[in-house]
Amino acid sequence: MKPRIFLLRKVILIIFAIYLVPTITVSSEKDSLLEVYNSNSTKEEKVKALLKLSTIQRETDSYSSIKYARKALQISQKISDKTYLIRSYTKLGITYRSVDSLDKALESFLNGLEIANEIENKEWQSNCLNYLGSSYLQYGQNKIALRYFNNSYQIASELNDSIALCNSLNNIGIVYWRDNKFDSSFNYIHKSMLISRDLKDSAGLVSSFNNLGMLQSELGNLKRALGYYNQALMLATTLNDKWETANIINNLSVLKMELGLYDEVESGLNHALSISKEIKSSLLESDSYFNLSEYYLEIKDYEKSLDAFKKHHIIKTKLINEETSDKIASLEKDFEIRSKDRNLEKLSVANNIQYYLIILLAALLVIVGILIFIYFRKFSENKSLSIELKKNNTDLERLSDERNKFFTLISHDLKAPLYNISNLSNLLKMYSHDMDESERNITLDQLNVSSKHLLTLVDNILLWSRTQVGNMENNPEPLNLNSVIVESIDILNSFASDKDIELVMDIVETTNVYVRADYNLLSTAIRNLISNSIKFSHIGHNVEIKTTSINGDIKIDVIDTGIGIAAEVQAEILKGNASTTLGTNNEKGSGLGLKITKEFIEMTGGQVTLVSQEGIGTTFSIILPKD
Known part of the structure; x- marks a missing residue:
């Protein structure tokens, strides 16, 4: 029995070493960085230490990570170092995004991009554009996200920055996947994967393999999806990337249920749930509970399924409420902060908005006037023919119903272009300072199209009204x-x-x-x-x-x-x-x-x-x- 006992002890020691050494290493590095921060080091060295601390803590204690990033930002503002300011804002944005506070992440990335544009730092412009695209993608704003990703890709191409190119290609592929353009999606993600493989960029490969797995699963190629997920999980585990590990396990568990491989699903989802709680990711925790609910439903354990779904629903509802309030607060704050430096630009935009609103008001007055005139003309004609009115009462009621229906249809159709003009005007009013010239032109073009659509509708109403009052000329x-x-x-x-x-x-x-x-x-x-x-x-x-x-x-x-x-x-x-x-x-x-x-x-x-x-x-x- 002694050899077996010795072997068992050896295995235990090896396992202990595997798990303990990284922990000791991380703890030692954290202590060293805190020592730099608390010493008489230069402010630049303190910022570097704080940014590294933020990165280390993000996987285990997101809120400490946010605290370190904020301190780095405060020191960077004191020393007026633009590059450190950008790095601090982006680090803060990444950490906010990891705890599902998307609006604060969005604000941080916008601040970083503004400074990068100011100092014309193309590398950070590309990075911030990519981060912004990812945030809008999480909001479900695919078109806006694609615009940011394409801009990031163009700058990365100019710089020949392979890692930035890889990230942009991967993200563009995700947008096309969400838009059901699967061929384009596969081409972009696969190209990203090839670049990551050449660069031996394991983090990039994790993202590409996971996305290819989701895409193949969507297309019904379940075995190919299983292969991609397993590769992604192996790399994420090796990198100790806990967020990606939990995310991939969730995806893999859903796929295994589709394949009927139920044996490892429950343990896998519980592991993903444990990681989600450890890194304080409410989004991943919600997904894990939802998938557990689906699993228990499949095996007909209805009590556990209901319990898991309730927990998912509570977290999801909290997320939605937090995101909504965060969004309102963030947008209001962003508007107030940036309005001081954008007076001239806002004045120009306001003039454009005022111009379109004047056209809008004039068109509405014309339409209302025409409709009132037609209505009272018809009414007066009907009133003067009281005898005939009694004989044709049924026909007049039918005509009245048709007229009311027609007016209802017209008012309904006027809402579409008016709604578009209102939304686009508000968009220009609130976000024009964040748009480049190309984006502003796109928005103004859309505003112009809606105005033309409205004028076309008004023109048709004018033509129809002329036929109703007998003033339409007919010169064959x-x-x-x-x-x-x-x-x-x-x-x-x-x-x-x-x-x-x-x-x-x-x-x-x-x-x-x-x-x-x-x-x-x-x-x-x-x-x-x-x-x-x-x-x-x-x-x-x-x-x-x-x-x-x-x-x-x-x-x-x-x-x-x-x-x-x-x-x-x-x-x-x-x-x-x-x-x-x-x-x-x-x-x-x-x-x-x-x-x-x-x-x-x-x-x-x-x-x-x-x-x-x-x-x-x-x-x-x-x-x-x-x-």
Whole structure:
């Protein structure tokens, strides 16, 4: 028995050494750094020591890590060292993010980026942009995150900074994964993994392997996902990266449940839960409880499942409440601090906002005035015909219902562009000082698009109101039909290109075809039909405008392969009733354009027909006499 006892003692000593030596090393390093901080060392040396202490403590005591980063920041502010200020802000941001205080992290990274821009330090510009992108990604703001990641990638490319390139590529891949662009996501993450492997960057490989595992799991390649997760877990454990270890164990446990490998799931999730509590990560703790709840549900232990879910829900609710209040406080503070140095810029933005608001108010006044005028005109006409009113009471009630429905639809559709303008204006007002020129231009472009959409809607209302009061001019003349169609296509090409839609023209013959109609009425009708087809077509499809000769008349077909129109809605359209329907890109519309088209074509002596099948597409046709 003695050899066996000796062997057992040896194993125990080895295990003890494995776990004790790193602890002694970390403790010794911490003591040395604290000695530097408490000694008569220079302030620069104290900042360096505090930043290292913050890094060491982040894995075991996040709040001590925050304390050290704050002290480093205070000393950096006293010595006015810009680089140390950036490092302190980013260290603080990373630690805030590790305890799920995303808004404080965001504020810290923004402060770091502002100083990096001030001293034109491209390396730190790239780092801060990447950190900001990661924070916005955690908020679910994918578009904003992608913009920051792309900017970081461009700077890293200029500097030929492989590690920064690796981080940016990995993060861009995550954004594409969240947007369900799986091929692009795999290409970016895989490229990041290859760079990390060449650099022997274990931390980068952990992130890439974990992300590739999540991606393959999403695509249903479960065994490949298992391989990636196991590689990520092995490296994270070797690096003693506790946050990543707990995160990967959570992902791995979910995958094992999908594969039916239940044996190690409970112990794995309990280990992840233990790590989450140790490093004080509420987000990981919440995820661990949720996954435990799912596991117990799978094995039909409903009492434990409910208990785990309750704990998950309590933590998640607390996280949401903290993030919301933090966000409000942080944004208000950020606005107050930076407003002093941004007066001129804010004045310029305020002028732009005021300009758009004036346009908005004027448009609203015009619309309200028109609607009131139409309403009272109709009302006075109906009142003067009291005898006829009694005979046609049923018809008038129907018309009143249609009018009320129409006004409701119009007010609903006005909300979309007005809401966009309001949101974009507020965004400019609060964040313009954090935007570069490119971002401001993008936001102003979006504001411009919403304004144009609003003006187009107002224009349609004005046209419709003129037909209602009998002031719409109708001056038929010989018109070159091909020219009218080409002009309409040219106007709408930019609108179509936003959805990658090609407008294809198939004319009846090479020679010019003439019809007798009013130019404004016909061109408006054709544009409305093409615009409607673009709205209900899928991205990447075509809209065809085709002309044919039928029994001496000319038929203009606008054909799409979009979502189609239900039979009951077709009947309402042919009656001239408007209705709100969302387009394939959630575009809103009241159906006013189709209502105007029908009335205008009938004024020219023509007719509008439609053939449609849900899920296949729609063909609107205008039939006009040849000149």
